[in-house]
Amino acid sequence: xxxxxRQVFENNKNWAAHHSASNPEFFEHLAxxxxxxxxxxxxxxxxxxVNNIMGLEPGEVFVHRNVANLVVNTDxxxxxxxxxxxxxxxxxxxxxxxxxxxxxxxxxxxxxxLGLIDGWLREIRDVYRLHATELDAIDNESDRYNRLxxxxxxxxxNNILKTEYFQxxxxxxxxxxxxxxxxxxxxxxLLDLDYDYKAQMEAMKAIYDING
Ligand SMILES: [Zn+2]
Numbered sequence: 001x002x003x004x005x006r007q008v009f010e011n012n013k014n015w016a017a018h019h020s021a022s023n024p025e026f027f028e029h030l031a032x033x034x035x036x037x038x039x040x041x042x043x044x045x046x047x048x049x050v051n052n053i054m055g056l057e058p059g060e061v062f063v064h065r066n067v068a069n070l071v072v073n074t075d076x077x078x079x080x081x082x083x084x085x086x087x088x089x090x091x092x093x094x095x096x097x098x099x100x101x102x103x104x105x106x107x108x109x110x111x112x113x114l115g116l117i118d119g120w121l122r123e124i125r126d127v128y129r130l131h132a133t134e135l136d137a138i139d140n141e142s143d144r145y146n147r148l149x150x151x152x153x154x155x156x157x158n159n160i161l162k163t164e165y166f167q168x169x170x171x172x173x174x175x176x177x178x179x180x181x182x183x184x185x186x187x188x189x190l191l192d193l194d195y196d197y198k199a200q201m202e203a204m205k206a207i208y209d210i211n212g
Contacts, residue, residue: 036062039085039176041078041156042097043069043104047185054190062089068104068152069096070123071159083165086176094160094176097190098153099183105149124148127155150193153180157195161204167211170201 019026038061042048050063064081071078085091098105107114108124128135131151138144157180160166169175180195 030059034059036060037092039091039094048099048183069098071156086169091176095179096153096156097181098149101185102149127152161201162208164210
């Protein structure tokens with residue numbers, strides 16, 4: 001077995017010992033349950049270490065990850081996660097976090113087939129088509145790539161607002177709030193795209209309201 005493989009278990013021993021030493025009840029407390037304020041939906045990219053970039057400890061953020069942080073209507077996996085986070089964990093914030101240098105978005109801007117993942121990445125091509133006027137007006141390819149990454153995040157936020165369970169929660173409990181963020185891998189910072197989910201709900205209401 002590789003050294004990296006063995007090293008992980010060494011790292012884990014040290015990590016557990018460190019936490020137990022600084023707080024003897026740390027794991028006992030964790031084992032009792034979770035009450036995170038955040039649901040964080042991000043790309044599966046290995047360069048996005050969720051708890052680290054948010055400065056949060058175990059138990060403080062509920063996480064779902066997939067290629068290019070997509071919220072796909074027919075994906076039972078992600079909708080089970082979001083519904084559980086909203087209705088049972090009662091998170092205060094749902095964050096969709098994309099990242100610059102996203103390989104999934106880059107692939108969707110190209111014309112090479114990657115096999116099975118083509119269908120998944122087509123969601124991003126749909127985002128491009130929806131915003132083609134804005135994107136095509138950007139001459140610099142790198143700027144267009146970054147803007148598509150941002151627009152993809154905003155459209156995935158919109159996809160959350162379209163669901164019956166989110167609309168019900170918003171009508172009865174006034175939340176949670178929905179946010180679109182970008183993680184900039186080149187300097188380690190998080191950018192808030194200032195997604196105004198309340199205004200967006202109003203704007204989409206005529207077409208997507210299914211809450212009676
Ligand atoms: Zn990515």
